[in-house]
Amino acid sequence: MTRVPMEGKVLNENDRAAAELRAEFARHGVFAVNLISSPGSGKTALLERTLESYDAGRRVAVLTGDIQTDADAARLARYGFPVRQITTAGACHLDARMIRRALDGWELAQIDLLFIENVGNLVCPTSYDLGEACKIVLLSVTEGEEKPLKYPGIFFKSELMLLTKIDLLPYVPFNIDVAEANARTIHPEIQIARLSCTTKQGLDEWLRWIDARKGGQ
Amino acid sequence: MHEVGIANGILEAVRKETEAHKPARAVKVGVRIGEMAGIDPQSLAFSFEVLVKGSDLEPLDLAIEPGVLDELEFAYLELEVP
Numbered sequence: 001m002t003r004v005p006m007e008g009k010v011l012n013e014n015d016r017a018a019a020e021l022r023a024e025f026a027r028h029g030v031f032a033v034n035l036i037s038s039p040g041s042g043k044t045a046l047l048e049r050t051l052e053s054y055d056a057g058r059r060v061a062v063l064t065g066d067i068q069t070d071a072d073a074a075r076l077a078r079y080g081f082p083v084r085q086i087t088t089a090g091a092c093h094l095d096a097r098m099i100r101r102a103l104d105g106w107e108l109a110q111i112d113l114l115f116i117e118n119v120g121n122l123v124c125p126t127s128y129d130l131g132e133a134c135k136i137v138l139l140s141v142t143e144g145e146e147k148p149l150k151y152p153g154i155f156f157k158s159e160l161m162l163l164t165k166i167d168l169l170p171y172v173p174f175n176i177d178v179a180e181a182n183a184r185t186i187h188p189e190i191q192i193a194r195l196s197c198t199t200k201q202g203l204d205e206w207l208r209w210i211d212a213r214k215g216g217q
Numbered sequence: 218m219h220e221v222g223i224a225n226g227i228l229e230a231v232r233k234e235t236e237a238h239k240p241a242r243a244v245k246v247g248v249r250i251g252e253m254a255g256i257d258p259q260s261l262a263f264s265f266e267v268l269v270k271g272s273d274l275e276p277l278d279l280a281i282e283p284g285v286l287d288e289l290e291f292a293y294l295e296l297e298v299p
Contacts, residue, residue, distance in 0.1 A: 006230070013229075095222075123255050126254075157253070
């Protein structure tokens with residue numbers, strides 16, 4: 001019996017595809033963001049409010065992933081920006097090759113900002129690099145403040161945690177300070193913003209964050 | 218259940234690596250998985266077992282070692298040289 005060292009990442013194929021995407025995004029000046037959360041945390045609502053706030057000349061595009069239906073693309077297409085649905089037909093996450101295929105035919109040089117709305121899932125999307133500049137995790141106040149401790153991977157890898165649905169805070173037993181402390185236990189450098197897509201509280205801060213982060217890349 | 222995809226990636230890499238050591242056959246593959254990798258080791262072990270069963274690689278063992286943070290990397294491959 002001989003043992004040989006084996007090197008490299010397990011997700012080598014995906015990482016290769018992601019690296020190609022990242023290089024292509026850099027070449028065309030596309031700032032790509034990977035939005036991850038459990039189902040129903042408000043990823044699509046966040047994108048609705050975001051697109052709604054952009055003027056028509058803004059060079060933004062959206063890829064939205066779901067296991068089934070193009071309901072989200074239909075919701076997001078109303079704002080007049082390019083939107084494409086990726087239906088994974090069972091897969092619990094997006095991978096770099098799905099992004100590659102979905103971008104086919106789009107002129108990347110015409111896009112400055114690309115939002116990728118991942119499949120609603122706090123676990124699986126964590127492992128798949130999509131060539132994005134940063135991951136952002138959403139946590140809604142109806143979910144429970146212990147989520148960062150239960151699903152550490154995504155909070156560890158995200159640059160920003162968006163606490164959503166904060167208009168519901170008076171009605172749910174959610175301790176927002178504990179939620180933030182939990183996220184920082186996992187990832188001390190994580191940035192945190194609070195927002196409500198219903199009242200638009202915190203929306204401006206989010207829009208400024210994206211622009212600032214995009215500017216700095 | 219993305220562990221099935223991960224297990225599949227491991228098997229593909231094992232096939233490739235074994236090919237380079239002909240005529241040896243792979244007996245065991247070691248991977249390192251960190252706590253932040255978002256991988257459930259039990260689920261991965263189960264997916265791996267199911268995929269190996271009946272495949273050209275049977276019997277093949279998977280050894281999961283603790284990794285650092287979000288590490289998800291290969292460690293070693295054990296080969297049997299006939």
